Amino acid sequence: MQALRATGLLDADSATSLDRLTRLATRLVKMPVALVSLVDVDRQVFVSAVGLEEPWASRGQTPLSHSFCQYVVTDQAPLVITDARADGRLCGNLAIRDLNVIAYAGFPLHSPDGQVLGSFCAIDGRPRQWTEDEVEILQDLAANAESEIALYTAHGELMLSSARMQTVLDTTQDAFVSMDHAGLVTAWNDAAHRLFGWSAAEAMGRPATELMIPERFHDAHRAGLERVRQGGRSRLSGQRVELIATDRDNREFPVEMTMQMAMERDRPVFHAFLHDITERRRLADQREQLLEQEQLQVRQLRELDKMKDDLVAVVSHELRNPIGVIRGYTELMAADPDLPEVLRQDLTVIDHTSARLTHLVDDLLDLAQLDAGKQFHLVPLDPGPLIQDAVRTHRITASARQVTLISEVEPLPVIPGEPRRLQQVLDNLLSNAVKYSLPGGTVTVTARHHDDRFVLTIADTGIGIPAEQYPHLFDRFFRASTATGLGIKGTGLGLAVTKAIVEAHDGTISAEPGTDGGTRFIVSLPARVQLTAEL
Incomplete structure (x- = not known):
């Protein structure tokens, strides 16, 4: 059926070249009717018909109940009948009665790929003995009709391909x-x-x-x-x-x-x-201008950054004393046994707020000092006791938050470091890990000696950090959206201070998603002498 429709002849208005062949057939073999008939699922369509009576000529088709051509298609062979009324298979066909088909000679019409599409046939309304010459003439005309049908098929494919290409070109x-x-x-x-x-x-x-x-x-x-x-x-x-x-x-x-x-x-x-590409050219020109402006802004920002650091250092020094005074008076007032409970609660709020301000000022001072290139006094240091003290200190807070704190410390090397600053690194990372873990979570501290490096890993199963925010994690005042979304308080300075301390020790610090969710921080510091004692 695909091959049949590919000819484009089933719905064609005319087929002039095929009409010439059917007219020639009626003259050469002296037959009243000649047809080119294509057989569909439930009908035969006359794509060329000479001598066919009405109403069939106008209709251009018949149902298969009126078709001899269907047998040419199913048998894939010529069908030559002297008197259909005497043929056992054809005697009941309605074409005998309605179309006066008595003598019939039909020959298969093949598609280019060998499918039998229909027949080229000659018909007489009375019995007829077909001569050998008449059969050969009709076979030759059928072969010519096949060639014409192949041309129709090729032309249809060409037109379809051309239309398809034109559609592509028109829509690009x-x-x-x-x-x-x-x-x-x-x-x-x-x-x-x-x-x-x-x-x-x-x-x-x-x-x-x-x-x-x-x-x-x-x-x-x-x-x-x-x-x-x-x-x-x-x-x-x-x-x-x-x-x-x-x-x-x-x-x-x-x-x-x-x-x-x-x-x-x-x-x-x-x-x-x-x-x-007008817009692309415009954007390229804008890009060049922006690059020039950016270079100018970088120079300006460096100058502003230095001014900011100087200002932060001055302000932080000036804030220390007032905050200390506030905390001192708060402690003095809280020591009064006759102080009303309402005021005692207010003093607690003041004390907690002052403590956060003190921590903020300390972080700002640390950053200012580190930015100014302050040198640490590095000494040979066993990191094992520092880790144990930090884990012991934060285990109380972790327990209160229903978080499990685990430490896995291998034999470690002695490293060059400043104890107070490295303790600050441990406290910052552990407090963050506990703070951002949910009840039932786990914080794991791992320390090991690897390739002449001391490697500390602190992993939690907490709220985690969106992947696109990891590059900004150590920026000053940056806080992950997962933390701000849950209303967890913080200044966004702790990790910036931690990174500055680690780098001042010629070390590196990085962050990545944990294997069980949460976040994993990895600190790597240069080792000096291997320590073999169990920690």
Whole structure:
């Protein structure tokens, strides 16, 4: 059925070339009726009919109850009948009664791939003995009809392919333009109409120079065409190039063109896709300007950053004393046994707030000192006891939050370090791990000696950090959205201070998602002497 529909003849209005063959058949074999019949699922369609009576001639088809041709298709062989009324298979066919089909000679019509589509047949309304010459003539005419049907099929495929290609070209966002060897336009899609302002009807057959090439480039374009005609090669073929084009209103604009050259009948033809790159050029220019501005801003920011650090250091020093006074008076007032409970609760709030301010000022001072290049007094240090003390200290807070704190400490090397600062690193990382863990979670502290490095890993199963926020985790005042979303308080300075301390020890610190959720921080410090004692 696919092959049958591929001919395009089932719904064709006329088939002139096939009509010539059926008329020739009636003259050569002196038969009143000749048909080219294609057999569908439930009907036979006459794509050519000579001598057929009404109403069948106007209808152009019959049901299979009136078809002898169906047997040619099913048998895939010629069917030659002298008197259908005497044939056991055909005697009940309604074509005998309604179409007066008595004598019949039908021959298979094959598709190009060998499918039998129908028959070429001659019909008489009375019994007839078919001669050998008549059979050969009808076979030859059937072979010619097969050739005509193959041409219809090929033409249909060609038209379908052409329509498909035209649809692609009409819906593409790029302008598509084809030129012949003389530079005349032979194809012009809708995008070309939108880009250059000329409709396809206006553009076809006109020189491309009149439609899209600025006048000052006309001579160069013609010279290029002549070189290609002489040499048979184009330097631009297969290349992506940027050019200046013009539209119907003589507006010039930059385009990017990809062009291919082919040879047709020993002459070059050109096919090009083009699109407007005005916006891309504008963005490139803006980018250059922004880069220049950015370099200027970087210099300005460095100066501002230094001024800010100096200001932070001064302000932090000035804040220390007032905060200390506040905390001192708070403790003094809280020591009064006769103080009302309401006031005692207020003093607790003041004390907690002052403590957070003190911690903030300490962090700011630390950062200011580290930025100023303050040198640590490094001494040989056993990190094992520092880790044990830190775990012991934070285990109380972890227990209160129903978080399990685990430590796995291998034999460690002696490292160069400042004890108070490394204790600060441990406290910052452990307090964060516990604070951002949910009840039932686990914080695991692992310490080991690896390739002359001391490696400390602190992993939690807490709320985690969005992947896109990891690059900003050690920035000053940065806080992950998962923490702010849950209302967990913090200054966003702890990790910045921690990173500065680690780097001042010639170490590195990084963060990554944990294997069981949460976050894992990895600190690596240079080792000096291996320590063999069990910790």
